[in-house]
Amino acid sequence: MPSLAVPLLATLALLAPTSAAGAAGAAGGTTGMGQSSAASRSSAAPNPAATASCVPDPRRSEDAFTGTVASTSTDGRVAQVRTDDGRDVQVVGSPTPRPNTATSVDRSYATGTRYEFHPLNPASPYEDDLCTATHEVAAAFAAPPGPPATTVSTGAFVTALVALGVVALVGTVAAFLVPSRRRRNRRRRRRT
Numbered sequence: 001m002p003s004l005a006v007p008l009l010a011t012l013a014l015l016a017p018t019s020a021a022g023a024a025g026a027a028g029g030t031t032g033m034g035q036s037s038a039a040s041r042s043s044a045a046p047n048p049a050a051t052a053s054c055v056p057d058p059r060r061s062e063d064a065f066t067g068t069v070a071s072t073s074t075d076g077r078v079a080q081v082r083t084d085d086g087r088d089v090q091v092v093g094s095p096t097p098r099p100n101t102a103t104s105v106d107r108s109y110a111t112g113t114r115y116e117f118h119p120l121n122p123a124s125p126y127e128d129d130l131c132t133a134t135h136e137v138a139a140a141f142a143a144p145p146g147p148p149a150t151t152v153s154t155g156a157f158v159t160a161l162v163a164l165g166v167v168a169l170v171g172t173v174a175a176f177l178v179p180s181r182r183r184r185n186r187r188r189r190r191r192t
Contacts, residue, residue, distance in 0.1 A: 054105070054131035061118035063126075066137060068114045074099060076108035081117070089124035091117055105129040114138065 067083035077094040093107035107130050109115065118133040119126035128134050 058133035059118065059120075059131055060133045061120070063122045064116060064118045064133075066114065066116045069109045069111050072109055072111055076110065077106055079109040081115075087124075089126060091119065091124075091126045091128050093128045095127075095129065105131055107132075107134065 067081040069079045070082050071080045074097045078097050079091045116137050121127050
């Protein structure tokens with residue numbers, strides 16, 4: 001019996017931070033379905049094992065915009081973004097964007113990637129987190145697919161050039177031989 005107590009206590013110790021976050025939300029009278037962003041920020045534990053308590057459908061914003069991340073800082077959680085309409089803005093993907101801190105709703109961004117942002121506020125620096133509908137999208141000005149580029153190897157080019165020269169030579173010789181045969185035929189007719 002004592003041999004089972006140690007693994008059981010270790011398991012309970014690992015589950016305690018997650019249970020404490022859930023208990024804090026329940027004590028505040030909120031549930032994961034209707035929890036506001038402020039409540040989720042205050043109850044979020046910096047434990048990586050904890051999961052974000054977001055609404056099942058990501059939150060869409062009236063202030064949505066698209067743009068490409070020019071640079072990031074704070075482990076990718078703060079992004080300098082060039083919007084598709086030409087503005088330079090900042091997007092903060094964490095309620096606590098300090099080094100060596102983390103929450104369960106942190107969002108990180110990749111430099112050079114284009115996103116559709118759904119921020120929580122209407123102006124830069126925009127606030128964002130994992131509970132919003134922000135997502136990666138294809139590049140704005142990608143070239144439309146066209147016919148594949150064709151290249152001719154040097155050997156094929158030389159072969160085509162030689163063939164063209166042979167055809168030109170045969171044409172030139174034929175141009176001189178045909179009239180001379182006609183002349184010969186005319187002379188023969190006259191003699192007979």
